[in-house]
Amino acid sequence: xxxxxxxxxxxxxxxxxxxxxxxxxxxxxxxxxxxxxxxxxxxxxxxxxxxxxxxxxxxxxxxxxxxxxxxxxxxxxxxxxxxxxxxxxxxxxxxxxxxxxxxxxxxxxxxxxxxxxxxxxxxxxxxxxxxxxxxxxxxxxxxxxxxxxxxxxxxxxxxxxxxxxxxxxxxxxxxxxxxxxxxxxxxxxxxxxxxxxxxxxxxxxxxxxxxxxxxxxxxxxxxxxxxxxxxxxxxxxxxxxxxxxxxxxxxxxxxxxxxxxxxxxxxxxxxxxxxxxxxxxxxxxxxxxxxxxxxxxxxxxxxxxxxxxxxxxxxxxxxxxxxxxxxxxxxxxxxxxxxxxxxxxxxxxxxxxxxxxxxxxxxxxxxxxxxxxxxxxxxxxxxxxxxxxxxxxxxxxxxxxxxxxxxxxxxxxxxxxxxxxxxxxxxxxxxxxxx
Numbered sequence: 001x002x003x004x005x006x007x008x009x010x011x012x013x014x015x016x017x018x019x020x021x022x023x024x025x026x027x028x029x030x031x032x033x034x035x036x037x038x039x040x041x042x043x044x045x046x047x048x049x050x051x052x053x054x055x056x057x058x059x060x061x062x063x064x065x066x067x068x069x070x071x072x073x074x075x076x077x078x079x080x081x082x083x084x085x086x087x088x089x090x091x092x093x094x095x096x097x098x099x100x101x102x103x104x105x106x107x108x109x110x111x112x113x114x115x116x117x118x119x120x121x122x123x124x125x126x127x128x129x130x131x132x133x134x135x136x137x138x139x140x141x142x143x144x145x146x147x148x149x150x151x152x153x154x155x156x157x158x159x160x161x162x163x164x165x166x167x168x169x170x171x172x173x174x175x176x177x178x179x180x181x182x183x184x185x186x187x188x189x190x191x192x193x194x195x196x197x198x199x200x201x202x203x204x205x206x207x208x209x210x211x212x213x214x215x216x217x218x219x220x221x222x223x224x225x226x227x228x229x230x231x232x233x234x235x236x237x238x239x240x241x242x243x244x245x246x247x248x249x250x251x252x253x254x255x256x257x258x259x260x261x262x263x264x265x266x267x268x269x270x271x272x273x274x275x276x277x278x279x280x281x282x283x284x285x286x287x288x289x290x291x292x293x294x295x296x297x298x299x300x301x302x303x304x305x306x307x308x309x310x311x312x313x314x315x316x317x318x319x320x321x322x323x324x325x326x327x328x329x330x331x332x333x334x335x336x337x338x339x340x341x342x343x344x345x346x347x348x349x350x351x352x353x354x355x356x357x358x359x360x361x362x363x364x365x366x367x368x369x370x371x372x373x374x375x376x377x378x379x380x381x382x383x384x385x386x387x388x389x390x391x392x393x394x395x396x397x398x399x400x401x402x403x404x405x406x407x408x409x410x411x412x413x414x415x416x417x418x419x420x421x422x423x424x425x426x427x428x429x430x431x432x433x434x435x
């Protein structure tokens with residue numbers, strides 16, 4: 001069944017043909033052109049196994065910490081008590097309810113509890129190629145390159161690995177965020193989408209509600225998507241005659257239905273939650289982060305995880321971010337005639353909303369970038385588009401090729417160092433305050 005799903009949806013297989021003679025092709029593009037559909041399915045299956053192998057390694061190496069203890073505490077209560085307790089916490093109850101069922105089946109051993117996070121985060125490796133196919137511009141000539149690169153990025157990403165082993169909801173949030181992006185992709189493009197079937201709208205409704213019931217900050221993803229879709233609609237309306245857009249109504253309707261599903265929890269939890277948040281903001285007394293610091297902290301975490309690898313100082317991290325930014329500009333300029341990937345617009349809008357929230361309710365705990373885990377998939381899709389450009393109207397210049405090669409080598413280096421550190425040095429040396 002998994003092989004069938006991979007064959008049908010995970011990697012684009014139509015119209016795969018070599019590039020025109022004389023055009024320089026990247027390693028990724030050349031490799032994907034030589035692969036049959038079965039070969040691509042085999043590679044994706046291998047990446048899933050690699051991702052699983054990495055995530056089950058040394059599950060008990062990193063010590064349990066305060067937040068994980070909270071997860072176990074919530075999950076070992078009855079469902080009624082759990083709802084009452086989570087209404088006073090800053091995370092809603094869906095993850096704890098699922099963990100409650102897991103404990104009932106397999107018990108509360110730490111190794112077993114962390115396996116739950118492994119299994120709910122692993123689907124992200126299979127889902128991101130589907131998201132890449134639907135959100136990124138179709139390669140010219142068509143290859144599996146962006147989808148394959150995206151799967152590699154998630155399988156080896158230190159940030160995703162970190163939360164695939166932690167007994168918290170962030171691994172589940174990543175998988176649900178990718179599911180949401182896949183279902184919302186028809187509306188996120190710059191062109192008017194075809195009217196969607198009721199089944200597609202129901203699926204989008206359920207994915208949106210699941211995100212909201214898993215983490216409050218995850219609501220920033222559908223909020224950003226809604227703003228992007230609305231902006232694209234206004235832009236199209238200014239370019240053509242104003243006509244009713246049934247697809248926009250279906251998108252709005254799906255989110256309104258999700259809001260109705262979420263309304264009972266809002267009514268129940270809002271009075272307690274607002275009191276807790278006000279207390280938490282006053283108690284922690286965090287200072288709002290500047291825009292540059294906010295963006296740098298989150299994109300760095302999404303790229304190489306929270307802890308800087310040994311030997312990689314702040315200056316080197318800054319250089320890596322500058323290199324990434326420069327290459328993104330190169331990639332966007334190469335795709336100017338085709339528009340930027342929807343993931344880029346969505347990431348920028350959602351991050352802007354999160355930053356404004358930071359100004360009003362400053363909350364910057366250690367490794368607090370985890371709170372925006374729902375936005376990490378949009379960043380990884382953006383990065384895949386940079387590493388493996390989806391359009392190549394003309395041969396890239398020598399400087400662009402060198403820059404892209406330098407970025408790829410830098411990513412490999414910092415990823416390897418971060419993974420080595422993760423598996424050899426405990427990252428939670430002290431008890432931390434709850435988020």
